[in-house]
Amino acid sequence: MLNVNHIFTAFAEGLVSFSRKSGRQAWFVFLVAFSLIISLMTPMASYSQASQAMFNDIEGNWAQSCIEQLAQRKIISGYQDGSFKPNDPVTRVEFAVMISKALPKAPKVRSASKFVDIANNYWAAPAISYAYTTGFMSSVNDKVFNPTQKMSRVQVLTSLVNGLKYSPKNPVANTLNQAFSDASEIPANSKSAIAAATEKQLVVNYPDARKLKPAQLVTRGEIAAFLCQATGTTGLVSSRYIARATTPRVFQASVAPSSEIRGVWLTNIDSDVLFDRDRLSRGIERLHDLNFNTVYPVVWNCGYTLYPSGVADNIIGRSLHPEPGLRRRDILKEMVDKGHQQGMAVIPWFEFGFMAPADSGKLQCDPTSELTKRHPQWITNRRDGTTIWKEGPHDRLWLNPLHPGVQNFIKDLVVEMVRNYDIDGIQFDDHMGLPSDFGYDPFTVSLYKSEHNGQSPPSNPQNAEWLRWRADKITGFMAQLFRAIKDEKQKVIVSLSPNPQEFAYKSYLQDWESWERQGIVEELAIQLYRNDINRLIDDLERPEVKAARSHIPVAIGILTGTKPRPISISQIQEQVEAVRKRGFAGVSFFFYETLWNIANETPTERQAALKQMFPQLAQRPSLVKGWKPNTEAITK
Secondary structure, eight states, X not given: OOOOOOOOOOOOOOOOOOOOSTTOHHHHHHHXXXXXXXXXXXXOOSSOOOSSOSSTTOTTOTTHHHHHHHHHTTSOOOOTTSOOOTTSBOBHHHHHHHHHHHSTTOOOOSOOOOOTTSOTTOTTHHHHHHHHHTTSOOOSBTTBXXXXXXXXXXXHHHHHHHHHTOOOSSOHHHHHHHHOTTXXXXXXXXXXXXXXXXXXXXXXXXXXXXXXXTTSBOBHHHHHHHHHHHTTOTTSSOGGGBOOSSOOOOOOOOOOOSBOXXXXXXXXXXXXXXGOHHHHHHHHHHHHHTTOOEEEEBOEETTEESSOOHHHHHHHSOSSOOOGGGTXXXXXXHHHHHHHHTTOEEOOBOTTTTEEEOOSSSSOOSSOOSHHHHOGGGBXXXXXXXXXXXXXXXXXXXXXXXXXXXXXXXXXXXXXXXXXXXXXXEEEEXXXXXXXTXXXXXXXXXXXXXTTTTOOOOSSTTOHHHHHHHHHHHHHHHHHXXXXXXXXXXXXXXXXXXXXXHHHHHHHOOOHHHHHHTTOOOEEEEEOOOXXXXXXXXXXXXXXXXXXXXXXXXXXXXXXXXXXXEOOHHHHHHHHHHHHHTTOSEEEEEOTHHHHTSSSSOHHHHHHHHHHHSOSOOBOOOGGGTOOOOHHHHHO
């Protein structure tokens, strides 16, 4: 699920970092060479499940999520002692190297220059040349680069704007005066660039969004935040720190639909709502009081079921997740009973899908499931034989969705749940697929060869035919799973919470557009975890999304925050309004704890805002209960 990540969203780049202490140039060279050698392709996690910081000095830092994400993408890194030093300044050469890794495809705008203070064999000469020829950076004065000079915040922002070729669309003075209380301190030759950076939401000011502090030396943490915004890695910076030229509008509640999905995901990560019977009961009552009508509680996570399962006991050797708060309890039955008592639909969320924990000695599920230890033949791998997949700081493995043993296990788990509980549906998410660089295990290779006259799979995991073949196999299994669910209980709906179609297909072999067209998905809750309202609207207008809306109820998953990065209620309100105006079937919030407990506003303020969004009860649309599309809204 995101994220935030869940949220959004898989990216890969190279990393280089170095010390700024005098007399350590040899150490510089070592770090650069080492970083380039070990650069890996690492997808972005849907949402962070980490409770421990990647570096030993960033836990709780306002830029922690950006720092960790850029480190995973090999754009920045820490020091030998495990620190990151987020408050240290940044030199021109350091910034040039970061730029060359974060934004490596900028077009050249001028010829290379010979700087008198940069030798041909200088370790960062290629990065400096790149930053200069692409327009990100210029000389300090004629033919001098001055690599060790520290940079100010205004210099870094101006550099990003110049290299990205941004220009302001609105009057510069108006933008700056509306956005910053210290606009008068911005140098005259930088005003246009800062206005453009503000319009593009590149400017991040901690702790006060209205104070630019243009002359202040930029820190490593601030650089991380700027680069997250510049590279489109949105959602990692709290919206309260992003400078904007206009004051957020006052929310005016529209007339709430009488039929609408109002859902929330209940997790076992960064939340303890599931681990106490009374707390869970009170939580469902509170959701009902706020006029929610759907809960999606996690039931399959980290190689364990969170409800008593005979299938899990047989395959894994344990029928229930060992979390102490789940002992001698059946939380799924508790939720079904309490939820139905409150008139709410209970749709268990099969979160981990084909993903499994890895026992690698690094951050991982604790305690580790026996699933892959007992069934190593179920694990799939990349072409180079590696099996570890990074989800944030966690090491994961992937079960092979094409393997009959895996398929039977997943199907048996799902059917057991449908048979034993009075659930209203079951929801799968983005993990009900496979990262596209996997699938080179012996079983899959043999199957491919048997269907391709002995030919081996293409070495390029993004080969179009290879993508399609694997995606179609997963689609075929989902069709079998759908029929098995319906054979058990016709009334149980099959829900899916995927990423946008193009990303889901190319990155996770999850062709949900085909699933929807084949009728094997009866509800969508598409994860659109965006900070930028315009990007959200673009995603809402996608043709495959509009097509799905004409067939089945389509809700939109909205990120309400994660533990390290709360999201303002005004952003949530704005996104709910955008979804409603386009006639979608509703919304679902990720996740329960960030509705009001993990937030910058008080619980009272958040709950009042939710009540304003959902002022009355609404009937939950369901395909099995005769739902019909809003054709007028779809055609607008």
